[in-house]
Structures are given as structure tokens and as C-alpha cells.
Amino acid sequence: MNGDSGERVVTRRNALQMGAGLGVTSLAGCLGFFTNDQNVEIPPLSEFRGSGTLVEGRPAPGGTSIEDLPDLSGDLALYIGGGEGGIYYEFVEMLQEIYPDFTVHPNDNDSASLAQTIVEEVEAGAAQADVFWSIDASSLGFVADNDAYDPLSDTAVDSVANDQFVGDDNAWAGVAGRARSVPYNTEELNESDIPSTVQEFPSTDALQGSMGWAPTYGAFKSFVTAMRLIEGEDATRNWLSDMKEAGTERHGNEYAVSQAVANGSLAAGFANHYYAMRVKNQQSDAPIDLAFTEGDAGALINVAGTLKVKGTQRGELVDDFVRHLLSSEAQEYFATISFAYPMIDGVEPVGGLPTIDELNPPDIDLAKLSNLEPTLNLMDEAGVSG
Numbered sequence: 541m542n543g544d545s546g547e548r549v550v551t552r553r554n555a556l557q558m559g560a561g562l563g564v565t566s567l568a569g570c571l572g573f574f575t576n577d578q579n580v581e582i583p584p585l586s587e588f589r590g591s592g593t594l595v596e597g598r599p600a601p602g603g604t605s606i607e608d609l610p611d612l613s614g615d616l617a618l619y620i621g622g623g624e625g626g627i628y629y630e631f632v633e634m635l636q637e638i639y640p641d642f643t644v645h646p647n648d649n650d651s652a653s654l655a656q657t658i659v660e661e662v663e664a665g666a667a668q669a670d671v672f673w674s675i676d677a678s679s680l681g682f683v684a685d686n687d688a689y690d691p692l693s694d695t696a697v698d699s700v701a702n703d704q705f706v707g708d709d710n711a712w713a714g715v716a717g718r719a720r721s722v723p724y725n726t727e728e729l730n731e732s733d734i735p736s737t738v739q740e741f742p743s744t745d746a747l748q749g750s751m752g753w754a755p756t757y758g759a760f761k762s763f764v765t766a767m768r769l770i771e772g773e774d775a776t777r778n779w780l781s782d783m784k785e786a787g788t789e790r791h792g793n794e795y796a797v798s799q800a801v802a803n804g805s806l807a808a809g810f811a812n813h814y815y816a817m818r819v820k821n822q823q824s825d826a827p828i829d830l831a832f833t834e835g836d837a838g839a840l841i842n843v844a845g846t847l848k849v850k851g852t853q854r855g856e857l858v859d860d861f862v863r864h865l866l867s868s869e870a871q872e873y874f875a876t877i878s879f880a881y882p883m884i885d886g887v888e889p890v891g892g893l894p895t896i897d898e899l900n901p902p903d904i905d906l907a908k909l910s911n912l913e914p915t916l917n918l919m920d921e922a923g924v925s926g
Contacts (some may be wrong), residue, residue, distance in 0.1 A: 582606065582638060588869040590876035592821040594891040598876070602886020603868035604699060610860050612642035617668060619658060621651030621675040621844075627878045628673060628844065629715075631870060635861075651679035662850045670852040675844045676715070677707075678762060681907025683847055684711035690848045696859040699866045701885045702896060705843050707907055714843030715865040716874040717881030718764055719899060722799045722831040722838070723816040724808040731815060734808065734831035738767070738838035739775070742782035749787035750807035752797040755924050759794060759812050759842065765915040767837035768903055773918060780922035796821075802828040810838075814879035817891055821879070825878035830893070834900040841881065841901040842909070 589595060612635060620629055632644050647654070651674040659682070661667045667688075674680050683689055685706055691710040700706050705714030722734050733746045741747055754760055768776045791797045795810035795818065801809050802819045804827070819826050833839045846865060848858045864870060871887040874880040879890050889895060919925055 549718040563622040575872050578724050579636060580611065582639075583634070585869070585872070587634075588873045590873075593824045594817060594821045595876045596878070598872075598888065598890075601868040601872040603884045604863070604866070606638070606754075606864060606867045606869050609863050609867060611889060612639040612857065612864065613861055614641070614854060615643045615645060616854060616857055616861060617670045618644050618646045618673060619654045619669040619671070619849075620646055620673045621654060621679065622648060629878075630871050630875075631865075634873075635864060652682075654820075655679040655682045657699040658683050658849055659686040659688045661902075662686075665851075667849050667851050671858045672847045672849055672856045673715075673844070674847070675841050676758065676762060677712070677845060677906035678765075678909035678912070680712040680847050681905075681910040683849075684708070684907055685910065686848050689787060690852065690855060692846075692848055692862060693859045696862040696866075699863075699884045701883060704841075704901075704903075704906065705845070705883055707845075707847075712845045712847040713862055713866070714883050715862075715870070716844045716878065717841050717883060717896065718759070718843070719813040719832065719881060719901070720759075720815040720838050720840045720842075721811060721816065722808055722833070723798045723811050723828055724799050724831055725804055725806070726827045726829050727804065728807040731829070731831050733773070734833075736834050737836050738833050739771070739779060739836070742779065742786050747786070747808060751783070751786070752791050752800055752809035753783070754791045754794045754797055754811070755919065757793050760810065761912060761915055761919075762842055762909045763837055763840055764919065765909050765912060766840045766902060766904055768915055768918060769904060769908060770837055773914065777910050777918045777922050780919060780924045784922065784924055798828065800919050804825040813881075813893065817879040817893070820891060830892070832899055835902055837902060839899060839901045840904070841896060841899065842906060843883070844880070857924070860879050915922045 636642055658669060658672055689711050692713055697706045697710050697713045700713055724734060735741055735744050794813045797809035797811045798815035798819050800806040813830055816828050816830050819828055846862050866884055869880040871884050875882050875887055875890055881889050881896055
């Protein structure tokens, strides 16, 4: 592209393409651009991409680039959930570096507590947040069910590839996905040893006394909630009791389950997919792989997502912020650093994972996962208290 003077003009898209072509060479801080009176510096693709064996050889991401989005400008009050929120906020810090006139004021806590706070503040007419970024759809659903949101614009959510990951009335939009999975030790089991439905697990001889779970973990509770909604309370209670009687070993979290599978302490377990991917990224020859059930709670795909808080005076900025979280660069960042499932077409999951289209998740309203109390009662009754 040439300017009026005949000199070559470097656009933001040129910079991203040059960065991708240079691999890990960073151009950050070297290229300045002036758009809407902002001095905007766009890092190369390598700055948005993680490292390790799972990332090697990835194609450049598709989708809408940050280059094609409106600049972010102004102050934004963000309530951001804990856990994976630390990784997510690192991307927010990148956005603040890219856009010097954009400032985020964060408040971090666990997602359920923040959801409760938002509802209470909106009911009192004193909402403090503009946008809520939760690590799970259940907290988003709680806020939406209590009418404490303003709808996101169609433009903000249009790039989400699967309607299941957008709330009714555009109440929220998923930005990063996680699939329930069965990590298994490849030296102990074959994929064919893993049943295609979770209901078969208690009676599968190869899994007796050799599985692990993490009942205190939020993702496990969401999984059991999905089972309760799909199979009913009696079947869910019986499954929990049967798995306990089958000798399923209790762990503090699902990363510990995945590590135990990799070191041979367990033959298999229940965990979100990205924990096994972290183990494999740290130890490429670890004897661990993933199996997925079909169409049931064991195949649940939950999402971290964002919601516009009711009454915000910065609604357009919230919409543009969400669009940035669904940009090709952001989705590549979440996929290669947190190993999340991308929410947009054109960005591949890491490490040869099946795409969402290739999986068979249950047809369930993710917002209904917010109704945890009946699930906790079932777990107590089954002796598997969370």
C-alpha cells in the first residue's frame, strides 16, 4: 500500500502478517500506528501464541483480526472470575498495551461470588461493573436469570460459531470452551476400553477401582448438574453411588487426576480436556490420551464467557471489547495458552483435539447449569459430597 507521497504505508494488518511470517521474532514496540488519534502498536502473531510441542506447526488463525475491529478507548469496569481468569486477564493487559486510551478497572473473585454481587448491585440500582467475564456459563446464567444484563449487540456475538454458546436474547457470549473428557493411560487402556456413555462406566470391568475424579471441583459439579438435567435425579444419584462403590479415587482437582493418569497411578479419570493437554505439553511422551463420550453429560462443553451488566453507560465499548475477545488473535491466544476450545471458525484446537463439530455434546441450555443446589443435595445423598 502506498501513501500520497509514494512511500509505503504500513497498516495494522501488514504488521500482523509480517509478524506471522517472522515466526517468533517480535515486532512489538517497533511499529507505531495512528488510528483515531491513538498511537496503536499491534504485536505480531507470535506474541498472541503460546509455545511448546502442542503449538508447533499451527497455521495462522482465521476469523476477524484485531486489525478489522474498532479501536478500544475509554474506561471499562470488569468483574473477572478466578481460576482461568488469570490467563484471560493477561490478554486484557495486552489490549491495554495495544490501545493506550483504553483502561480496564478489574475486580476479581470466584465467578459465582461475582455473579451474586452483580445481581445485588443491579437490584440496588448501583451496578459497579460494565462487563462480567465468568469462567463458566452457570454464573452467566445466574446473572441473566435475574435480569441483571443488557443484551450484547448482534455484531458482538455474530462470530460465535455455535448458537449453544450464546445466551438467549444475546445475554452472554462464550469466548473459550472446555470439554468434559476421559483422560486415560495409553499403557493401561485402549480407547476402545472407554465406554461411549458415562452411564456404562460403573459396570465396565476394565475401569473398576482404577478411575479418579475431583468432586469438590466446580467443573465436576457442572457435569453432575448436566447429568441431573438429562438423566433425572434418580439415575444421577445411582450413578454417583455406583462409581463410589466401584472404587473411584478422590482427588483435589482435575489437573491432579490427569497427572495421576499420566504417571500410572490411575488408568483413567474424569476431567476437563485441557488438563491432559497441559500434561502433554510439559511432557510430550507422557502416556496419556483423551476419550470422549457421546451426547450425554460426559460430553458436556462448557464455556467461559462475557456479559454486559445492566445499566452500563459504556454499552458500545463492552460490545467492542467482546468482539476483541472473539478476534482471531484472542482465540489463538486462548487456544494455545490455556488450551481452550476456540469459539470461532478458522481457529483450530491444539494438539490434534477433535473440533467441536466432531464431538457430540448434549443439547442442553448451559445457563441452566446455574441451578446447583439440587446437584449438591444429590452428591450428599450419594456420599460424594462436593
